[in-house]
Amino acid sequence: xxxxxxxxxxxxxxxxxxxxxxxxxxxxxxxxxxxxxxxxxxxxxxxxxxxxxxxxxxxxxxxxxxxxxxxxxxxxxxxxxxxxxxxxxxxxxxxxxxxxxxxxxxxxxxxxxxxxxxxxxxxxxxxxxxxxxx
Amino acid sequence: xxxxxxxxxxxxxxxxxxxxxxxxxxxxxxxxxxxxxxxxxxxxxxxxxxxxxxxxxxxxxxxxxxxxxxxxxxxxxxxxxxxxxxxxxxxxxxxxxxxxxxxxxxxxxxxxxxxxxxxxxxxxxxxxxxxxxxxxxxxxxxxxxxxxxxxxxxxxxxxxxxxxxxxxxxxxxxxxxxxxxxxxxxxxxxxxxxxxxxxxxxxxxxxxxxxxxxxxxxxxxxxxxxxxxxxxxxxxxxxxxxxxxxxxxxxxxxxxxxxxxxxxxxxxxxxxxxxxxxxxxxxxxxxxxxxxxxxxxxxxxxxxxxxxxxxxxxxxxxxxxxxxxxxxxxxxxxxxxxxxxxxxxxxxxxxxxxxxxxxxxxxx
Ligand code: SF4
Numbered sequence: 001x002x003x004x005x006x007x008x009x010x011x012x013x014x015x016x017x018x019x020x021x022x023x024x025x026x027x028x029x030x031x032x033x034x035x036x037x038x039x040x041x042x043x044x045x046x047x048x049x050x051x052x053x054x055x056x057x058x059x060x061x062x063x064x065x066x067x068x069x070x071x072x073x074x075x076x077x078x079x080x081x082x083x084x085x086x087x088x089x090x091x092x093x094x095x096x097x098x099x100x101x102x103x104x105x106x107x108x109x110x111x112x113x114x115x116x117x118x119x120x121x122x123x124x125x126x127x128x129x130x131x132x133x134x
Numbered sequence: 135x136x137x138x139x140x141x142x143x144x145x146x147x148x149x150x151x152x153x154x155x156x157x158x159x160x161x162x163x164x165x166x167x168x169x170x171x172x173x174x175x176x177x178x179x180x181x182x183x184x185x186x187x188x189x190x191x192x193x194x195x196x197x198x199x200x201x202x203x204x205x206x207x208x209x210x211x212x213x214x215x216x217x218x219x220x221x222x223x224x225x226x227x228x229x230x231x232x233x234x235x236x237x238x239x240x241x242x243x244x245x246x247x248x249x250x251x252x253x254x255x256x257x258x259x260x261x262x263x264x265x266x267x268x269x270x271x272x273x274x275x276x277x278x279x280x281x282x283x284x285x286x287x288x289x290x291x292x293x294x295x296x297x298x299x300x301x302x303x304x305x306x307x308x309x310x311x312x313x314x315x316x317x318x319x320x321x322x323x324x325x326x327x328x329x330x331x332x333x334x335x336x337x338x339x340x341x342x343x344x345x346x347x348x349x350x351x352x353x354x355x356x357x358x359x360x361x362x363x364x365x366x367x368x369x370x371x372x373x374x375x376x377x378x379x380x381x382x383x384x385x386x387x388x389x390x391x392x393x394x395x396x397x398x399x400x401x402x403x404x405x406x407x408x409x410x411x412x413x414x415x416x417x418x419x420x421x422x423x424x425x426x427x428x429x430x431x432x433x434x435x436x437x438x439x440x441x442x443x444x445x446x447x448x449x450x451x452x453x454x455x456x457x458x459x460x461x462x463x464x465x466x467x468x469x470x471x472x473x474x475x476x477x478x479x480x481x482x483x484x485x486x487x488x489x490x491x492x493x494x495x496x497x498x
Pocket of ligand 1: 365366367369370371372373375393394395396400401402403422427428
């Protein structure tokens with residue numbers, strides 16, 4: 001059974017919004033990023049709706065396909081990102097608010113870049129010997 | 135756990151999972167283990183070295199609800215957990231083998247991984263007639279002692295294994311005791327709940343897998359990350375409790391408005407568990423969000439804690455008065471309330487009518 005709570009205002013969204021405000025100040029001052037695990041906070045059904053409504057929709061939306069789809073969305077506040085990680089079956093694994101210039105997971109990772117450089121070099125080798133690339 | 139076995143990170147890499155995918159795995163694992171996101175680099179470093187631990191799971195006097203709960207974990211899923219992250223070498227409900235082949239698998243796992251395997255137990259152990267519960271003709275007590283001897287650590291999953299649970303409820307006809315009453319020379323962690331939250335079970339397994347050690351425990355042997363705070367302290371209805379707004383019945387205006395369920399018997403103030411934040415069914419809801427008070431299923435002796443619908447402190451003082459004091463006096467009044475609630479719980483336990491087997495037989 002989901003919820004019989006028809007949605008009184010519990011006011012639990014407000015402290016999170018304030019936490020985000022402080023995190024933004026830190027980001028501007030020192031470049032320090034902050035990650036908030038929404039699974040670790042007490043949120044009622046209405047609190048969640050309130051939080052997301054307050055954060056709004058921003059300019060960027062991306063999907064990462066790694067071990068299931070993860071959605072990364074910038075909120076109406078620049079630098080405040082909402083990350084939702086899902087598994088292959090589409091079930092939500094975890095949700096985070098990341099206060100950063102760009103979320104860590106959107107960046108290509110050094111190990112993956114190195115693998116790709118090697119893979120591309122391998123692919124080009126036969127082409128340099130006069131064969132065409134498929 | 136042979137050392138030529140690949141590490142968890144290697145297993146993921148072989149499946150074509152990128153570093154980015156691995157970091158996502160670490161981030162969701164941190165959330166699963168209730169660790170702060172800042173721990174992700176430490177988790178990633180640990181998983182680079184971690185190998186799949188061998189796990190032996192024994193079920194004694196239980197209802198299989200804990201295993202039912204485990205199979206509903208979606209992060210990691212039971213398939214993912216068994217196939218990729220642990221080597222579940224014995225679990226008589228989930229394994230395909232039966233009879234002698236099953237017992238042989240347990241003995242082989244114990245031999246090969248001596249001193250390193252993890253023993254998980256659900257269900258309590260009867261100290262009365264051993265015949266109350268046996269597996270392959272071996273008493274629960276003997277099997278527990280024999281299997282725990284070579285274990286690195288023991289995890290008691292569910293209120294039965296942790297505290298005796300339902301079988302130990304008065305009049306405790308089988309003389310049921312928890313794992314910790316028998317195993318004294320190994321680290322024993324209690325993961326209570328009737329049943330525990332699915333992702334809390336996989337969360338503690340993930341912790342052992344990642345760090346090769348048990349997480350920090352409280353006085354009741356419970357992992358602090360999941361049981362460190364009361365339901366009440368993390369309850370989203372708490373602002374209403376603080377304002378003195380209570381549902382008086384299950385269908386009144388207060389109930390519809392999502393007010394506090396204290397007067398309807400909510401045991402949240404004396405119950406330590408992760409339901410209020412982790413929630414159930416992939417984070418969809420938990421009892422209080424579905425309109426029912428917490429019944430306190432993860433506390434020691436909860437079956438004998440008194441009626442489910444009786445408010446914790448009703449007989450002692452009107453709630454409004456206390457709540458007014460709590461709002462005005464802050465933490466001190468809050469602490470007084472908590473103490474009073476603890477006293478109420480004790481007296482409920484003491485006053486609970488005891489029924490003996492003789493009484494039941496007389497009533498026939
Ligand atoms: S008494 Fe129960 S419903 Fe009320 S705030 Fe505490 S845990 Fe929540």
